[in-house]
Amino acid sequence: MSQAVSTPILKPRRDESFVGRAFRRFRRHKLAQAGLVVLILLGLAAIFAPTLTPYTFDGQDPALLGQPTAPSLKHPMGTDQLGRDNATRILYGARVSLLVGLSSALVATLLGTLIGALSGFYGGWTDAVLMRFTDMVLSIPILPLVIALSGFLRPSLVLLVLIIGGLGWMSTARLVRSQFLSLRTREYVEASRALGGSNSRIMFRHILPNAVGPIVVSTTLAVGGAILLESALSFFGLGVQPPTPTWGNLLNGSADWLETAPWLAAFPGLFILITVLSVNFLGDGLRDALDPRL
């Protein structure tokens, strides 16, 4: 190799803060930034859906009843067999899909963090019991169980979030536990204890902030997984029920028109794909930025 070896982009800067370094690393990950931009745009579009479209998600155009119509200037993604504007329904679907994805991931993270923190901090019996329980849940085929539960319960939005989140906390629990195991022996924990800090103070004020990087990364990736799961459930008619549109149940309704109106199925799926792809890119970028092991 010549001496023109490119200087490492990662120049160590002594007085750089954790956030500053993370931000600089994140700036190098172009796909992650693109993902973030896409997600922000999607989020804004979902929030401002009513002002972005002249139609409502259940408003029917009597002239277009009976057959789906192809994309046109008036209806950029066509209309469905009931004369409803497809783009509007996808826009409103984004609200539910994004909300369910985000909240399920948060539920899973909260549960996993709590279980992992208790397990890693206290060790001993607490650890043994909680980790055996985690092993058990990890030995269950989760996808079939989620499908069965949704089929039995015909869940409301809140219940659906609890089902998806309640069966997705295991990897976070293991991750947080391992972080706590290594962090609980640090000097600052000892110092806090010497000053009379309570267990919960040490756990949540001192240790948890130091473990937050990997938790943020795993939460981000969990959002993608939850969106995929919700859309699969709704696709089978087991998740969010019509007339509330989600990307999954829009696909459910469009499968019958695959032959004559394939665009009805193409657009909602494309939105799922783009969203989950953005989430995964963002998660990858955050891992580069936040994971101290790199």
Added chain:
Amino acid sequence: MNFSVYLTRRVLSSIPLLLGVSIILYGVLHLAPGGPTDVYADNPSVSPEALKNLERELGLDQPVPIQYLRWLGALLRGEWGYSIRSGRPVTADISERVGPTLALGGTAFALALLVALPLGILSALRRYSATDYIFTFLSFLGISMPIFWLALMLQALFAINLRLLPSAGLETIGDGSFVDRLRHLILPACILAVANIASWGRFVRSSMLDVLGLDYIRTARAKGLSERVVTYRHALRNALVPVVTVIALDFAAILSGAVITETIFAWPGMGRLFLEAMNGRDYPVLMALLMIGSFALIVTNVLTDLVYSLIDPRIRYE
């Protein structure tokens, strides 16, 4: 502690694990509101007395813990019970579905392996090349793909527009030759393989990159060995050790992922049986399928440890 003691301990410790799993599953399924007799609830020709009799016959009038103990007792004697929908033994209902699922899952597994390994290796060897970037992007695409949607799109393309492949089913009625079955297998097997190709490929790539950066690879190159020998004899062998774990653990996941694929392609396997049993609240069949799934997960876990120690002599079980 030697390996056989370790293995015995692992096998023994999976017994309480399975027991715990069965309690969780049984509780969750049976405590959910509703039951197998719901289908008759709105039927005016079925009297409330008849419903009560039916529930007593199925043992559903007992408290859930008693039902569980009965189910467990029967299971320990090798009795899986009878399907509520078909009245046949659960083993009979399931055994005719095992073949199609293993055929589909096995094909998808082999396909994923055949594509992911070379792609991952190639991507690692040409790090930061166009090939690598394209592969990385495609693998992200695969991981983020809603496979049920991809299935719909491929059905629309290959079965409806191009009329190249059948859209669903195990075989054409009245045909059923090997070629015909193979044609039916292509789409579902590809769909089932997509996510695994992506995640395994990425894993192979990163594992390969880890090994290629080690000192002994530089030593091998310094000795004047050809790049071929360095890559395949020295690097690949060690890079595959962690890969084996991931791939083996995913086999059980492929089987449970078949729930979605089999339903979309009307593939008469265990996954579709699961959805049918769910719609009819067929508790014995549901429990049996879920327990088989858990058993597969636990067994692959133990087997993976076994294989791991065989291919990597550095690993000792202390």
